[in-house]
Amino acid sequence: MKQKKQLLLYCPDRELLPSMAFALHLHPYEVTAVDDSRNAASLMMAGSDELLCGVLIHTRQGDLSGRLIHRLLESDLHVPILLVDRAGDLAPVRYADIVLYGRNTSMAYILAALNVLCARKRGPRGAA
Numbered sequence: 001m002k003q004k005k006q007l008l009l010y011c012p013d014r015e016l017l018p019s020m021a022f023a024l025h026l027h028p029y030e031v032t033a034v035d036d037s038r039n040a041a042s043l044m045m046a047g048s049d050e051l052l053c054g055v056l057i058h059t060r061q062g063d064l065s066g067r068l069i070h071r072l073l074e075s076d077l078h079v080p081i082l083l084v085d086r087a088g089d090l091a092p093v094r095y096a097d098i099v100l101y102g103r104n105t106s107m108a109y110i111l112a113a114l115n116v117l118c119a120r121k122r123g124p125r126g127a128a
Helices: 016-025 037-046 064-074 107-119
Strands: 005-010 029-034 053-058 081-085 098-101
Touching (some): 005 016, 005 037, 016 029, 029 037, 053 107, 064 081, 081 107
Parallel strands (some): 053 081
16 A cells, blocks of 8 residues: 655644545545644745645635735745635735636646646746
């Protein structure tokens, strides 16, 4: 049996977070799901050696998590980041490795983006 890949899933929506985490658990991912941005930031900084990828989901326009996501993305992380902007108000985000926009972003798109990110080599991201 293959070892599961470590992911960090951050979503401030407490109704959406469990379903997203469950769907990712059904695939080859071991998911650490958090709804607090401070916990997400500390886990990403501390676990950058074990984490293969971070998934940030922004759900509501104008909430504080949008600003906190920007701060997290601007930090010097060595973990690839997938940003799912369901609210549509974080564009353009140049610090994320892959950005998916739209309220109807399906799990198939998220899984395809994760496959691409997990295949990449790890290292510091350069500012574009």
